[in-house]
Amino acid sequence: MAFGSATNIVATSLDSYDELIKKYKNAYANLAVLKNLGANVLHGVDATQMKILPDLRWKKFHRIIYNFPHAGFHGKEDNPDLIMMHRNLVRGFLMNASSMLWHDGEIHVNHKITAPFDSWRIEDLASECSLLFMGQDDFRIQDYPGYENKRGSGSRSDEPFPLGECKTFKFKLCHAAEKFLNVPVNIGEHLVSIHRQPRLSPFIFENGLTLQNECRRIFGGYLNHVEETFGSTSYDVHRSVVEALRLGFEMYMGSAQWRPLSGYIGILEELRNLSILRSERLRQMLLRLDQQHK
Ligand SMILES: C[S@@+](CC[C@H](N)C(=O)[O-])C[C@H]1O[C@@H](n2cnc3c(N)ncnc32)[C@H](O)[C@@H]1O
Structure with a gap:
């Protein structure tokens, strides 16, 4: 909305359109705004497989952004198996995103930096994907008017999760x-x-x-x-x-x-x-x- 146009934006969800409408009370209105502004809205997109989708296969992006990746609520967040699931999600996303970037493009991941979320070590995941860590900026929700963070899974999908201390991690292709x-x-x-x-x-x-x-x-x-x-x-x-x-x-x-x-x-x-x-x-x-x- 700040740009006044979204014709150069592709917005994706893992959920199908029907699932989104069921899970989130504002989904219908938000999707309508995106579509009216010309965004290409895609549903059922698994971030760990996205580069091979017919709609995305030949596209290159200047920015690829994933706000608060999370593999779902499956018990305590410090459980090593759950941390591995989260890390696999982020690794799969970074791996796919790295081949969808323009050569000067950037990948941004918003993420909590307090324990146990710091143990995801997303900088290490990025380097496994030939990405260079450019640095991190403070993430302040007030910088994104209209954005409401969502749990995204479980019975309280539509509720926000506590943000605490968060950063925007920025990566670019490794000009090794x-x-x-x-x-x-x-x-x-x-x-x-x-x-x-x-x-x-x-x-x-x-x-x-x-x-x-x-x-x-x-x-x-x-x-x-x-x-x-x-x-x-x-x-x-x-x-x-x-x-x-x-x-x-x-x-x-x-x-x-x-x-x-x-x-x-x-x-x-x-x-x-x-x-x-x-x-x-x-x-x-x-x-x-x-x-x-x-
Ligand atoms: C904590 S929520 C964050 C939701 C939203 N991005 C936000 O900032 O409020 C985590 C999101 O990751 C999505 N997700 C989990 N696994 C995924 C995957 N394999 N591909 C794409 N999205 C996935 C879930 O659907 C959920 O929306």
């Missing part, structure tokens, strides 16, 4: 390469500056990651839609490709502390294979179309 040496490298005919670790360790993918998955994770958006990924249509495609390679390299290096260059070269080779497969699929599609029109 800044930590590494700057090495000019030839990509095609173009000399681009990419970065290299001072020491190389053997060719390893951590946590059972496969080459194919890593390649799809890093270049998936680019492979399917260059302009949607890098935005400005004033970019020529060639520049976008070089930028994609640079960002891909930073994502690769940012995913773990020690990653060898040979791993990135493997990813580039996989990217090339995928491009060849894609061209072949396109060729066959065109041939089929051609035959249908004969």
Whole structure:
């Protein structure tokens, strides 16, 4: 409402529309305001799976915000199993959000910082997702006129929970390469500056990651839609490709502390294979179309 327009906002809930209307007395009116202002409102969105949804898959955001993530009221908040559920939710959200950001975008999470909520250690979760912790601001509810925090689950979903001391945790993509040496490298005919670790360790993918998955994770958006990924249509495609390679390299290096260059070269080779497969699929599609029109 402060912006006077919400055409550049996507607002999501885990609950379906019907569940929202049942759970919250102001849901109907709030949803109407959002829709009238042009927001894209999506329901049934699991934050830990959101990046693959057809409505979100090719979108990039400048800000992705989750106010007070919470996996539900299942006993005492200091129960280690419950803390693990909360942490899994935040990790899943950060992991998804990190691949939905513009390169200069930010993820904001509002969270309580008193015990036991401090033991979620969300900065650590962010670094597992190649995100850099930018810092935290005090969260003051009075800065958000109209916002009412809600428990969100259980029989008292529509009631507020005590806020206490809270912060807005801010994260951005880890431009990990800044930590590494700057090495000019030839990509095609173009000399681009990419970065290299001072020491190389053997060719390893951590946590059972496969080459194919890593390649799809890093270049998936680019492979399917260059302009949607890098935005400005004033970019020529060639520049976008070089930028994609640079960002891909930073994502690769940012995913773990020690990653060898040979791993990135493997990813580039996989990217090339995928491009060849894609061209072949396109060729066959065109041939089929051609035959249908004969
Ligand atoms: C403490 S409430 C906060 C609600 C609201 N964001 C606020 O600030 O008042 C936690 C919210 O997390 C949502 N949630 C829990 N698991 C989720 C998931 N996997 N994906 C998306 N939202 C989830 C719940 O539906 C609930 O609305």
